[in-house]
Amino acid sequence: MIFFGHLGLTTEAIKAYEVILHKDNKLGDKEVFVDYRYVLIGSILPDIIDKPIGAGVFRSVFHNSRIFGHTLMFSLVLILIGIYMKNRNGKNNILFLGIASSIHLVLDSMWLYPNTLFWPYLGWKFPARPEGNWVNSDIVRLITDPTYYLPELIGFAIIAYFFIRLFRKKEIKCFLNKGKL
Template sequence: MLLLGHTGITYAVVRTAEKLISHSGRKISGLIDYRLVFIGAILPDILDKPLGHIFLKDTLGNGRIFAHTLLFSLLLFLIGLFYWVKAKRPGILVLAIGSFLHLVFDSMWALPKTLFWPAYGWSFPQMKSDDYLWQVLLRLVTDPYSYVPELIGGFFLLTLLRELSHKKQLKQFLKTGKLLFNNDTLS
């Protein structure tokens, strides 16, 4: 999954969870900074792709390393939980949720040596990354497992953008990351 898939589908999952929790009687609307949802959704790639494909290209050539581990998401979650309990600041917790969903959408269970690092040893699988970008682009136009999530994520992002524009809240959203819609449709 790439940028649109990760960000759009993560947004839809978090927004749906927010609405379900709100409907159960707990007031959480307005607590989530969706800018952090978007960053969390791609945080493992932001950290691992440059590290694995540029800096460690000769030794690893793998863009799924440290931040694609359950340990990374768990540490981020525990730090976020600490800040939530101590200061009622959910920001890092939101990043952790986005980061964890990234692992789910990347099907990291298929790479247990990475997902459960360091349980299977301290090294990560090595991959050939000479033509990494070309392989990604080729899959994006030929493989439904690549382009379908991008189309779905793009749809959710366009729906959000349309809703923000229609309600004249785009500027406010960019400033605060908050969604302050009064209706219950998936926005």
């Protein structure tokens, strides 16, 4: 998955959770506010961290664009910090950042790469990806492989839906200031 798949599918998963929680009145009178700016950032945070480090600056060291941000440890640390912050000051922003980063790992099928997912438990070294032009191969897959382009199209449709809805309701400013969808 490249970009819109992560953004759209993660946003929809969190939105569905939020709707189900309120529909069934599972929380009673408590209101759960989700700042979707954190969800959007969290949905691509592993790539924001790992692509520049593993595929750019330290390519000769790691030979892999899925390193620290694509580990279970990274997501769990964010979630634990988020739980602490939620209990301390009632804000759940970091918690949703961690949850969205965890969803990113699922969407990237990281269970197929246990040495990265469970780093450092299975060793301190990250596995190397075969050298080559993986950007070009990703573009080819994006055009030819339905398991690659369908999540991107669905994710794009979801993001477009929310953007159009915000635009029609004139709530773009509210989203930018408060993260409300």
